[in-house]
Amino acid sequence: MDAQDKLKREYENKSIYTAGFYADPDNDLQNRQKLFDTLKSLVMNQEADTPFALQIMLTNSEINIMPLGLVNLDELKEYESKKRVTHGLQNQNDSLPLVIQYSPHTDGGKIIKKMVGSVQELFTNFNQQIEIIWQTVKELMQANFATLTAIENDLITDSHDVYKEYLATFSKMTSTELKEQLGFRIAKDELAQFSAYMADMHEVQAIVLSSGSFVNRELLEKNSFTTMMSDNIRRSTLFWVLDNTFYEIYYYFYMSNSNEKLHKRLQHLRQDLIVNMRNDAFHRAQEMTAKQSQNVDFNEYFTDIFIPVAEQIIAEINKFKD
Structure with a gap:
């Protein structure tokens, strides 16, 4: 046989x-x-x-x-x-x-x-x-x-370069120029921390836009959001990409810092962070399905979900710095 x-x-x-x-x-x-x-x-x-x-x-x-x-x-x-x-x-x-x-x-x-x-x-x-x-x-x-570690190390190396560029640029500006550029006042002694924040968000945005572009190109294509979500394979792939994006962002911050107490804090928060992210993503998907949304841009969808996640992690990191 x-x-x-x-x-x-x-x-x-x-x-x-x-x-x-x-x-x-x-x-x-x-x-x-x-x-x-x-x-x-x-x-x-x-x-x-x-x-x-x-x-x-x-x-x-x-x-x-x-x-x-x-x-x-x-x-x-x-x-x-x-x-x-x-x-x-x-x-x-x-x-x-x-x-x-x-x-x-x-x-x-x-x-x-x-x-x-x-x-x-x-x-x-x-x-x-x-x-x-x-x-x-x-x-x-x-x-x-x-x-994954190699990917994160590349992001971390790039963030160091971006940080230097931001700090050099902001340091040359007067207080008035900074307010005009940023839309708010910032003290000179806060420029280093703000530059680090901007560098981190630069890397987060790179991760987010890569994920959003993948979903736009490979899953959504020319379909409506509802059509895409009614396909089991595409829907499950979307939620895989969401988890994938979460872990890339989480480990970017985790590996950027060597503080063991911070590591334990982030590990403690991780489950809540990913559950909240999944709930937010699912809620937004339900809303778009109910509205029969046609012109969905997953760059925006991923940005709206993951920027708050990154900001919450940064807030935790800053507590340890302070």
């Missing part, structure tokens, strides 16, 4: 069982629990021949756990051909390899695929397989966090 016949026999007339979650960039305990719960639900409620795909969304990437051949049948055909060459026809069985696929959403990012046991082993020996799967997922998450 070739791979195509095999998949047809096992998958015919069956819908794909899907699940997913957004992985916190540095909370391994929570991520492992989510992975455990999701796969445990699969083996308790489905059969081993059920087609399934578990999607783990990360900042700037995703991990998919699925049977080999679910997305690309040729991969399974190639695997079975190699297996026949190596083991011959006598050692054939019907087990399907389990694939963990890491897909970075960055320029030049390369897809990584790792086969970890089989689907049948997951169902028959769950406790052993879940640990093997978790170790591979954890390794890929760590690689992804290294990518």
Whole structure:
């Protein structure tokens, strides 16, 4: 039986069982629990021949756990051909390899695929397989966090240059010129902190506009907002981009400061910040859907959501400075 016949026999007339979650960039305990719960639900409620795909969304990437051949049948055909060459026809069985696929959403990012046991082993020996799967997922998450760190370091380096430019420009102005330029009075001894604020917001705006432009270009296109939101894939992708944007902004500020007490404070606030962001985004989406909004600009949508988030984080940082 070739791979195509095999998949047809096992998958015919069956819908794909899907699940997913957004992985916190540095909370391994929570991520492992989510992975455990999701796969445990699969083996308790489905059969081993059920087609399934578990999607783990990360900042700037995703991990998919699925049977080999679910997305690309040729991969399974190639695997079975190699297996026949190596083991011959006598050692054939019907087990399907389990694939963990890491897909970075960055320029030049390369897809990584790792086969970890089989689907049948997951169902028959769950406790052993879940640990093997978790170790591979954890390794890929760590690689992804290294990518996130590199992105943040670039933003932080740029912010230092922007800060110097702002401070140099403002320092040359008189009090009257500053008021005319900024629209409010500012004391000379406050210029450094204000320049730092402006540099931070410059980087935040870069993150926000990148996200907004992606949604405008790839998700909204020429559709109305309501049409876009009625498509399950586009809607879920929008909320992935929202989480992605939040973590890029959060870790920009987190990595910009080395104060351990500040780190603990930001970690304490993070859950509330992201929940409030999601609620705000959902509320705004509901309002635009109710109004049947046609001309939606996601640059504005993301700006209205994330500038207050950034300002709240900056306020917390300034409390520690003061």
